[in-house]
Amino acid sequence: MRKAEMVTDKGTLLIEFYDDDAPIAVQNFIDLSKKGFYDGLKFHRVIPGFVVQGGCPDGTGAGGPGYTIPCELDGTRQYHDRGVLSMAHRGRNTGGSQFFICHNRQNTAHLDRNHTCFGKVIEGLDLIDDIRQGDVIQKVTIIEENA
Template sequence: MKVAEIHTKKGVMKIQFFAEDAPGTVKNFIDLAEHNFYDGLTFHRVIPNFVVQGGCPNGIGNGGPGHTIKCELDGNNQYHDRGVLSMAHAGRNTGGSQFFICHSRENTAHLDRNHTVFGKVYEGLEVIDQIRQGDVMEKVVIKEVESI
């Protein structure tokens, strides 16, 4: 199974993908990461006790990879709990490269089945709380692992 590692100066967040629930979104993220798209980009939006958001090549939340993907909202794992990786968008079926990671469940229920959940941090949860606006994703690495 493939996993992602988001490397920052604050630490590494290891992410398991929900490929059965969101195969297109997972494939898109992996393809971008394997082409170094995310390397050097910032977390341009950080809202405490809500989300950290990154993946904009312009660094301000208005850019993408030059294509859009469809929302995948019907899977079993479409709940925005702490550590969940979800696709940001400007309306249905407009996601591309921007994603967010949830701080907690407390303020995210309204995102359920509106934004595609496609993974979850399984190691490095503490890093989420340390990320500040402008922090850099040094690199995003995709790895093949036997199990988590």
């Protein structure tokens, strides 16, 4: 089971990955994290009651890692519940580094099977309500656990 510890200005989120449902998105996030890609980036888009979004290297919402990955929409956990980590994109199969964390199911259900869900916040969930636009992702650390 692989997890990530995301230290933000508001505290630490522990994320559990959906390795079986979204292996490409999970590995992409892990690879970028291990390179320090997310360290120091801001949450550039925060819509209360909807999502907090980060992962844009230029802070505008238009940037990425210089490549795209395909959407993975067929897994059993492709539902945008509270705390779910999902790939942001500007059209099918255009995700790269940007991700969002859902505030609640009521306002995010329409994203199901349109954006790849690849993990979920399992500790520190209440902190997502405190994150504001401009808050910083200080560091993302990947935790590899033996099954």
